[in-house]
Amino acid sequence: MNTLTDTDNMPRRPPWGWLVLGFAAWVAAYASLSPFADSAIAALGLTRQTHLGEAVHFFFYDTPKVLLLLTGIVFLMGVVHTFVSPERTRAMLSGKRLGVGNVMAASLGIVTPFCSCSAVPLFIGFLSAGVPLGVTFSFLISAPMVNEVALALLFAMFGWKVAGLYLALGLTVAIVAGMVIGRLNMERYLEEWVRAMQASQSVDYAGETLHWAERIDAGVAHVKDIVGKVWPYILAGIGVGAAIHGYVPEDFMASIMGKDAPWWSVPAAVLIGVPMYSNAAGIIPIVEALIGKGAALGTVLAFMMSVIALSLPEMIILRKVLKLPLIATFAGVVAFGILIVGYVFNLVL
Amino acid sequence: MKIIKVLGTGCANCRNTLQLIDEVARAKGIEIQLEKIEDLQQIMSHGVMSTPGVLIDGKVVHAGGVPARAKVESWF
Numbered sequence: 001m002n003t004l005t006d007t008d009n010m011p012r013r014p015p016w017g018w019l020v021l022g023f024a025a026w027v028a029a030y031a032s033l034s035p036f037a038d039s040a041i042a043a044l045g046l047t048r049q050t051h052l053g054e055a056v057h058f059f060f061y062d063t064p065k066v067l068l069l070l071t072g073i074v075f076l077m078g079v080v081h082t083f084v085s086p087e088r089t090r091a092m093l094s095g096k097r098l099g100v101g102n103v104m105a106a107s108l109g110i111v112t113p114f115c116s117c118s119a120v121p122l123f124i125g126f127l128s129a130g131v132p133l134g135v136t137f138s139f140l141i142s143a144p145m146v147n148e149v150a151l152a153l154l155f156a157m158f159g160w161k162v163a164g165l166y167l168a169l170g171l172t173v174a175i176v177a178g179m180v181i182g183r184l185n186m187e188r189y190l191e192e193w194v195r196a197m198q199a200s201q202s203v204d205y206a207g208e209t210l211h212w213a214e215r216i217d218a219g220v221a222h223v224k225d226i227v228g229k230v231w232p233y234i235l236a237g238i239g240v241g242a243a244i245h246g247y248v249p250e251d252f253m254a255s256i257m258g259k260d261a262p263w264w265s266v267p268a269a270v271l272i273g274v275p276m277y278s279n280a281a282g283i284i285p286i287v288e289a290l291i292g293k294g295a296a297l298g299t300v301l302a303f304m305m306s307v308i309a310l311s312l313p314e315m316i317i318l319r320k321v322l323k324l325p326l327i328a329t330f331a332g333v334v335a336f337g338i339l340i341v342g343y344v345f346n347l348v349l
Numbered sequence: 350m351k352i353i354k355v356l357g358t359g360c361a362n363c364r365n366t367l368q369l370i371d372e373v374a375r376a377k378g379i380e381i382q383l384e385k386i387e388d389l390q391q392i393m394s395h396g397v398m399s400t401p402g403v404l405i406d407g408k409v410v411h412a413g414g415v416p417a418r419a420k421v422e423s424w425f
Contacts, residue, residue: 087399121389122398
């Protein structure tokens, strides 16, 4: 980066050449996944006919594939984030009615940069700008749950159908839960100082316009940040998946989490998920291991959504701005939505 | 002397931002008064939603994530 010499305000030339080169390298790498895994096990003196060879092949094929897809999608989202700041999202949602507002809020939740540590400032910021309570909740539910990391990992490991269903059902839960909370008129359960804030007009930070060079920088930074944090989980997940490949019976989990498991297996999965707190990347290894061992997809996805969207630490933070009845309603409505998602998935697939 | 305030609820990114500003100011030999604001009501009163945010002499110059080093350098 040219920093000290760059004293004038001329925008830096975007590194288009590097971008094209990077894209070509990405495509080439993706096209050679299979030959790479084949030659890797050949170099180790293994064949796919043995359990060990198959497990090692699985590891050498899946790891680069998942990392490549994740890097690509995270880079794109890093660039997209520079177009949709939370401030802009808030302006779009301000004064929207229930219904339309909830659909917009849940959809914007996918593309707006979101970090769980700024959930509370976002929450208050939305309310103070006249975004209705129910619409704000739609955004808060969708943003962490339906995010690019979850979608990229599901797509890489289970294909586009599962990723698509997760996207559609995650959005549905966020939209419907927000609408229900909005209908219940629970504004009186906000803490007093938040309500005072809601009435006052706060100053607005307009944000700034970026050049393409900076947008690409943001994409690269996002990759470094996310993939840099997430890769150990992915290695662990695929490693565990590969290790139990063929060693643990395929239907190990089937009796308690499989399709023919008792009806209470879905609610149990949701309940177990609440005290666990993890982001989408941390939970994927467990998802992979469970599904590999015969657990039903709906039950596992319900568990995954519950871990990400409902967590005790988050609720403790929310307690600063919400009174208990509203937190309980939020948790109840979302849990119920996830429950239905679990049953629907199990029925459809 | 510039008065710089970092708005944030205490996540890792906020600490990194604070450290980066301090570092750049030292490297350039500029004296600044650096402060951290953790109180939610105060943060909100500046209209910043995505933390960390940076305030210079009462004006918001940055919000959402750790600023790039080049950006911090341009403030001094």
